[in-house]
Amino acid sequence: MAIKMHILVCGGTGCTASGSKEIIEELNKELTAHDLNDFAKVVVTGCFGFCERGPIVKIIPDNTFYTRVKPEDAKEIIEEHIIKGRKVQRLLYVAPDTNQSVSDSKHMEFYKKQVRIALRNCGFIDPENIDESIARDGYAALGKCLTEMTPEQVIDEIKKSGLRGRGGAGFPTGLKWEIASKSRVGEQKYVVCNADEGDPGAFMDRSLLEGDPHSILEAMAICGYCIGANHGLIYIRAEYPLAIHRLQVAIEQAEQYGLLGKDILGTGFDFTIELRYGAGAFVCGEETALIHSMEGKRGEPTFKPPFPAQSGYLEKPTNVNNVETYANIPVIINKGADWFNKIGTEKSKGTKVFALAGKINNVGLIEVPMGITLREIIYEIGGGIKGGKKFKAVQTGGPSGGCLTEKHLDTPIDYDSLVAAGSMMGSGGMIVMDEDDCMVAIAKFYLGFTVDESCGKCTPCRVGNKRLLEILTKITEGKGTMQDLEELKNLSNVIKDTALCGLGQTSPNPVLSTINNFWDEYVEHVTEKKCRAGQCKALKKYVIDPDKCKGCTACARACPVSAITGTVKNPHVIDQDKCIKCGTCYEKCKFGAISIK
Amino acid sequence: MCGSKVNISEANYLKIKEICASFNNNPGDLINVLHKTQDHFGYLPVEVQKVVAECLGIPATRVYGVVSFYSFFTMKPKGKYAISVCLGTACYVKGGEKILDALKSELKISEGEVTPDGKFSIDVLRCVGACGLAPVMTINGKTYGRLVPEDVKGILAEYAD
DSSP states (O other), X not given: XXXXXXXXXXXXXXXHHTTHHHHHHHHHHHHHHTTOTTTEEEEEESOOSOGGGOSOEEEETTTEEEOSOOGGGHHHIIIIIIIHOOOOGGGBEEOTTTOOEEOBGGGSHHHHTOOOSTTTXXXXXXXTOHHHHHHTTTTHHHHHHHHHOOHHHHHHHHHHHTOBOTTSSOOBHHHHHHHHHHTTTTSOOEEEEEEOOOSTTOOHHHHHHHHOHHHHHHHHHHHHHHHTOOEEEEEEOTTOHHHHXXXXXXXXHHHHTTSSEEEETTTTXXXXXXXXXXXXXXXGGSHHHHHHHHTTSOOOOOXXXXXXXXXXXXXXXXXXXXXXXXXXXXXXXXXXXXXXXXXXXXXXXXXXXXXXXXXXXXXXXXXXXTTOBHHIIIIIISOSBGGGOOEEEEEESGGGSEEEEGGGTTSBOOHHHHHHTTOOOTTSEEEEEETTSOHHHHHXXXXXXXXXXXXXXXXXXXXXXXXXXXXXXXXXXXXXXXXXXHHHHHHHHHHHHHOSSHHHHHTTHHHXXXXXXXXXXXXXXXXXXXXXXXXXXXXXXXXXXXTTOOOOXXXXXXXTTOOEEOOTTSOOXXXXXXXXXXXXXXXXXXXXXXXXX | OOTTOOOOOHHHHHHHHHHHHHXXXXXXXXXXXXXXXXXXXSSOOHHHHHHHHHHHTSOHHHHHHHHHHOTTOOSSOOOSEEEXXXXXXXHHHTTXXXXXXHHHHHHTOOTTOBXXXXXXXXXXXXXOSOGXXXXXXXXXXXXXXXXXXXXXXXXXXXXXX
């Protein structure tokens, strides 16, 4: 009997953390118990994207999409769905607006507006089986390039597609390749894939590598063919063990198939790929720092020029692109630049993958065409704000980016519009915040990150960011002055203008964008010593309502610093000078007499 | 285990030599060598760094410079159960700090410290990429998601041995 049904189970990091391994074991056990191993097969895939509803199990061919599956559901899935052909209703996704269950993911709001180019294979194929990749056009583009196109033609095609670097800055990819191809012709050159995804709250690259590693290998080989390099290196975070494992498996399989190594497809073109591990340094996402780290040195950036295309890894011409950029290459070659450049906006072509997280109903990995609005992302794909709270801001671009607000909700998103709005595309982290988030505290959070991650080489970044953090801390503790706010602005601009690398030059962005968009909140912290979101501990004030207080003494007994006084059956009072705002009294009070002001 | 002082035994010395040799004693592979070495010893005390330097033929200062630069490398041993609390942005806005506070008060140690019995250590990390489960923490690589501070006690109890 031939395999008639496939049971796809998400093996991404998120779903694995919530038990997909156990689900796979149980499904296989049930298949064996019912002697169905010749009829149905369990396939471990990469990320489906809908992490909020994980672990995800999808049944092919009827495209039934089960959500929040538990190991104990395996029996019912096999006995009901696989054997009897009846869907397990209770595991289907229920659309919150209609209250109807939706069985096929393409009818879900979360997927309707998505266009999956980079993520085309994630959630469809077993990433540890090269045959499944090949069945979906894997390595077809490499074959086409090597046998039908000259390197110049390939570069022209990429240029015509309008593809820009997905790592953050958006430099045109075709132009980058052209520069590298013309640099020091005939010498040893290198192709590098930047998989050092250090941006907190972003997991695009990891999901791509876990779900479709062959696309990245294929694109790197195409790049090598174009620029005249026969060796590639992938610089990957050591914190991504699953992605590392899948890359190792993929490289080995591609070598066995003759798709990497010597004389690829009999064309005489050689290309090998090795892995280099990062060790937890955000600055290594910057290409010169990354190259130093690959050489076994401290990951400190250096001045550009010389650009890596002139002198990079081991002082040889080197082309560095981000994972998502590479993931687009094979599709552009297969479907043509004219197909690709019809998607997106005038200056930003194609799609962008975002990691949508924070205070939003549908947390997950999404891929949308450039030019989509934030409103569509947040309210349609994302399903709106969690708990019906009020939207406040969305942060894009991580520690280098900024906050966008209500007034930006209808701006079409592309590289240039985000910069104009005071943020940036960045690698694709998108964190949604609601009314309970304090924007001064958010700026402080990002600065804390930058101060930790600054390599210390240049003074503006090493010292300047520390001073910014001190001022922000002062403000959140209620000790700030209006003069401090001016200092924040001035110092931020100085750091932007004078820091050595991209990390330092963009590090004040979270401060500047929150100042621009939430100036009132900063002023409130300074003049009224008030935090409207109630996040800044020092500015919280616990007050007892004498009308509601029964004088039970529970709060006074619980207070660790004896700040509450009063006698039995009489209203109590909190001494604000002694109070350490721990909130214990608030939790102890059974009569709701204590409020936070 | 106390402090970062270990005496390099003959066996350990040979182990480091073997790791370095597996990378052809190439100084360009220093970071890969250190990953392997830390996997074996659990941390990278100065004595170990000196042997690595000797094998790769580079100054010990360069090895120290790299070890101290990258947050993944540690010169202090971690607890038997190493707890890492994610404070990436997604976890931060969903209350990751409260999880950290709960752990600190439960174990009576700060981040970067180990309990006196060597059982638990607490560290902070930036994003494990399981943002859909925020806030999360990991214990020896096992991920716990959608946490509230009240969960901490029960989870620690799983490690009572």
